[in-house]
Amino acid sequence: MTRRAVRRPSLPLGLVLPATALLALALGYPLLRQVVLSLQEFGLAQQFGQAPEWVGLGNYRDLVTDSALWVVVLRTIAFCFVNAGLTFGIGLGVALLMARMSRTVRILAQCGLLLAWAMPVVAAMTVWQFLFDTEYGVVNWLLTRAGGDFEGHGWLLDPWSFFFVATIIVVWMSVPFVAFTLYAALTQVPEDVVEAAAIDGAGPWQRFVHVVLPAIRPVLLVVVLLQIIWDLRVFTQIYTLQKAGGVSDDTNLLGTYIYTLGIKGGDFGTAAAAAMFMLVLTVVLTAPYVRLMLKQEED
Amino acid sequence: MARRTPTAVRLGADVVGLVVLLVCIFPVYWMVSRSFLPRNRIKGEDPVLVPWHGTLDNYRKVLTDGGFSDALMTSLSVTLLTVVVAILFAFLAAVAVSRFRFRGRRSFILALLVIQMIPAEALFISQYKMLDGMGLLNSVLGLTIVYVAGVLPFTVWTLRGFVDGVPRELEEAAMMDGCSRTQAFFRVTLPLLAPGLVATGVFGFIQAWNEFTLAVVVMTDPAKETLPVWLVAFTDSRSRGVDWGAIMASSTLITIPVVIFFLIVQRRMVSGLTAGAVKG
Numbered sequence: 001m002t003r004r005a006v007r008r009p010s011l012p013l014g015l016v017l018p019a020t021a022l023l024a025l026a027l028g029y030p031l032l033r034q035v036v037l038s039l040q041e042f043g044l045a046q047q048f049g050q051a052p053e054w055v056g057l058g059n060y061r062d063l064v065t066d067s068a069l070w071v072v073v074l075r076t077i078a079f080c081f082v083n084a085g086l087t088f089g090i091g092l093g094v095a096l097l098m099a100r101m102s103r104t105v106r107i108l109a110q111c112g113l114l115l116a117w118a119m120p121v122v123a124a125m126t127v128w129q130f131l132f133d134t135e136y137g138v139v140n141w142l143l144t145r146a147g148g149d150f151e152g153h154g155w156l157l158d159p160w161s162f163f164f165v166a167t168i169i170v171v172w173m174s175v176p177f178v179a180f181t182l183y184a185a186l187t188q189v190p191e192d193v194v195e196a197a198a199i200d201g202a203g204p205w206q207r208f209v210h211v212v213l214p215a216i217r218p219v220l221l222v223v224v225l226l227q228i229i230w231d232l233r234v235f236t237q238i239y240t241l242q243k244a245g246g247v248s249d250d251t252n253l254l255g256t257y258i259y260t261l262g263i264k265g266g267d268f269g270t271a272a273a274a275a276m277f278m279l280v281l282t283v284v285l286t287a288p289y290v291r292l293m294l295k296q297e298e299d
Numbered sequence: 300m301a302r303r304t305p306t307a308v309r310l311g312a313d314v315v316g317l318v319v320l321l322v323c324i325f326p327v328y329w330m331v332s333r334s335f336l337p338r339n340r341i342k343g344e345d346p347v348l349v350p351w352h353g354t355l356d357n358y359r360k361v362l363t364d365g366g367f368s369d370a371l372m373t374s375l376s377v378t379l380l381t382v383v384v385a386i387l388f389a390f391l392a393a394v395a396v397s398r399f400r401f402r403g404r405r406s407f408i409l410a411l412l413v414i415q416m417i418p419a420e421a422l423f424i425s426q427y428k429m430l431d432g433m434g435l436l437n438s439v440l441g442l443t444i445v446y447v448a449g450v451l452p453f454t455v456w457t458l459r460g461f462v463d464g465v466p467r468e469l470e471e472a473a474m475m476d477g478c479s480r481t482q483a484f485f486r487v488t489l490p491l492l493a494p495g496l497v498a499t500g501v502f503g504f505i506q507a508w509n510e511f512t513l514a515v516v517v518m519t520d521p522a523k524e525t526l527p528v529w530l531v532a533f534t535d536s537r538s539r540g541v542d543w544g545a546i547m548a549s550s551t552l553i554t555i556p557v558v559i560f561f562l563i564v565q566r567r568m569v570s571g572l573t574a575g576a577v578k579g
Contacts, residue, residue, distance in 0.1 A: 009401070011395075011399070012399035015391040015392060015394055015395035015399075016396070016403075016407055018387070018388045018391060018392075019388040019389065019391065019392040019451055022444070022448055023448055023451060026444050026445050027448050029429060030422050030425035030429050031425070033429060034425035037424070093315075097311075097312040097315050097316065101309065102313055105317060108317070109320050111320070112320040112321075112323030113323055114561070115558065116327070118554075118557055120508070120553055120554055120557050121527075122511055122550075122553070123330065123551075123553050125531070126546050127327075127329060130330075130546070131329065133541075136341060136543060138346050172323075176323075180565075232418070233418035235511075235512045239512075239515070240531050244534070255418070258420060258421075259420070262424040262427070263423075263427060263516055268424060268428060275420070275421050275422065275423075275424050275425075278421040279417065279418075279422070282416060282417060282418055283416075286413060286416040289416065290409065290412045290413060294408070
């Protein structure tokens with residue numbers, strides 16, 4: 001079908017033009033603008049019309065020398081790895097067990113996972129806030145019944161307990177995707193190869209490590225990458241829990257930190273620099289995913 | 300995979316399966332069941348397990364209180380506009396990428412893949428500044444622009460898969476039979492793409508309907524809140540005493556359309572994101 005390309009070379013370009021133009025307007029231009037912003041002093045005075053002042057890498061220097069940013073960055077990375085790790089571990093476990101459940105239970109479990117997956121994030125947040133509510137939360141009621149001293153316990157007051165609750169919620173929402181994707185991959189593992197390994201005397205663990213794992217390796221890789229990228233950008237959960245609990249300085253992750261700095265605080269220059277940091281971090285982490293997808297594209 | 304699972308293993312797996320079911324549905328059950336309870340039964344000494352003799356008062360309250368319906372209108376406008384524009388733009392781009400080899404095709408695909416992974420949090424500062432400069436803060440149009448950009452990469456990618464799936468020979472056969480290329484496309488290819496257009500449309504709907512981060516950044520005026528932003532603000536209105544029944548009723552209302560649509564596209568969501576990996 002090279003004819004088409006030769007006869008009307010402008011047609012495909014015209015077809016991608018609307019999408020390209022919109023992406024350029026909504027993402028490309030802001031990206032350039034953000035680079036410029038991050039090199040400027042852009043605070044309250046500029047909001048009221050004063051011309052922004054060029055400060056070179058000043059904003060970046062401020063950020064890098066500000067220990068608050070490093071605390072937030074380390075907290076973000078720790079939160080990301082704990083959540084991605086738990087999500088992946090539980091998701092893989094559920095996927096492996098799904099392959100061994102009786103049909104009825106498997107379908108029931110899949111329905112449950114699907115429901116949890118489908119919950120809009122804000123709806124899930126309100127429900128979990130309610131479950132962990134100080135006064136009327138069923139968690140406090142259960143723990144009190146079980147003999148603990150949890151009457152009127154405020155889960156969101158202490159940063160550790162805040163992140164404990166946030167982790168439960170994030171993992172609850174993320175496990176279904178991992179479980180479904182890995183289960184789908186497991187069903188693709190050729191059965192005769194697994195059986196042949198069993199006949200050759202490989203135990204369940206050996207079969208898993210030497211046959212099943214290599215077969216689902218590409219999917220595992222993508223799932224882990226996506227999970228890391230998604231958990232690095234957790235915003236809604238932290239934002240809503242902060243609103244509910246009232247603490248914010250000790251519980252900021254990168255997303256809410258940028259929001260507080262820029263949208264709330266009006267320091268757009270420094271916020272832009274912090275956002276560039278997050279952007280670069282994500283793009284670096286995304287590279288292996290993009291490479292995998294492009295490899296398939298060329299096949 | 301395991302055809303002859305030992306009975307003990309299967310029993311163990313079944314127990315875990317039921318635990319998974321319980322953990323997954325309990326919050327959802329709690330949300331729906333609380334939405335039918337009056338305030339005094341929610342705030343009782345021991346929680347009510349099953350809402351016998353429930354009430355629809357919470358729903359009545361939410362639907363007649365101005366806030367919800369205003370936010371619903373905003374959400375519906377933004378969501379539908381996003382879906383229509385995204386499908387149209389994505390469809391054109393998908394046809395180009397699938398049916399033609401042209402200069403810049405590879406860069407376009409690469410850009411889509413990278414853009415898809417850029418978190419909203421990394422750009423919302425400058426998107427806010429841009430919309431502010433254009434006078435599009437607190438406007439349906441402004442939020443739609445950033446939403447369409449957010450869903451386009453995935454929709455182009457998914458639709459391209461569908462266009463790839465329609466054999467060119469079908470189009471060519473129609474042209475042999477006397478159709479022009481345009482006719483062949485509209486009469487043969489387009490109907491075959493209908494499931495793909497539905498799937499991507501539903502995906503766009505779910506994304507725009509659920510989105511919170513950009514909505515909270517762009518819609519700062521309480522009169523212009525989308526449903527998610529309204530719900531969070533409503534939950535936060537501690538001064539009036541938290542009305543959990545009404546909050547659970549609104550959460551349920553927001554969830555229903557998503558669950559219905561989600562069931563339609565679930566399969567696509569799994570395969571779309573990992574298609575590259577499955578083939579290796």
